[in-house]
Amino acid sequence: MKSGRFWAWVTFILGAAYFFIPLIATVEFSMRMRRGTYSFDAYKVVLGDDRFQATFGYSVIVAVFTILLGVLIVVPTAYWIRLRMPHLRPVVEFITLLPLIIPAIVIVFGYIRMYGSNSPLPFLGSTRGTDALLIIGYAMLALPLMYRAVDTGLRTIDVRTLTEAAQILGAGWATIIGRIILPNVLIAVLSGAFLTFAIVIGEFTMASLLNRPAFGPYLQNIGANRAYEPAALAIIAFAITWGCMSVIQVLSRFAPKSANHRN
Secondary structure: OHHHHHHHHHHHHHHHHHHHHHHHHHHHHHOOOOOOOOOOHHHHHHHHOHHHHHHHHHHHHHHHHHHHHHHHHHHHHHHHHHHOOHHHHHHHHHHHHHHHHOOHHHHHHHHHHHHOOOOOOOHHHOHHHHHHHHHHHHHHHHHHHHHHHHHHHHHOOOHHHHHHHHHHOOOOHHHHHHHHHHHHOHHHHHHHHHHHHHHHHHOOHHHHHOOOOOHHHHHHHHHHHOOOHHHHHHHHHHHHHHHHHHHHHHHHHHOOOOHHHHO
């Protein structure tokens, strides 16, 4: 027992060191922009950059619409598969894995060929059309993570009993999904939303080839031309990520418990 505890602590310390040492080194390097002293000049330059504000704001808006689209597609689909067609789950799981197999550059070139200026559906000819294609592409990239998060949440509740009880009370399908199923899998949806947000904020290929002013291309551009600002951006992105995780943990305390848990 003592030996197992010792090696558990050794593993924990090595894992913590592997995680925190590069983070501390990045923080230290980001504060060396002013020679001879530590300062937050790199952070001031980044946060005061108009391109940072514009690209980050654009990516946040795209992330919100991507999350909404993902929820509208995944929650009803996962619910219906679990309730009525469980035999199709392997097929749906395989389909949701395809975005992990097909590279993003292949997908975006398919977009350009299908919806470019020479196609019958020239969506890329307008700014709003290109934004819509980018949102759809991001929703597809996040599909494996969103679907599995929601499916895991649905496994923790008795979907059939909740549905039958709601139908006895006269609820329609929209009411069942929106007011009964969704609140019970809220934390799973938030987890999928957080992962989707992380994908959208850091994605480069689609935004770059579709020529959209997103945060990913800005990160690549500033990383190729600056020294200290990329380190500051990495720390800012890390803080945003952990902030989202903290929000999920706080919201999980107030999430409604499922019927299984209450019983």
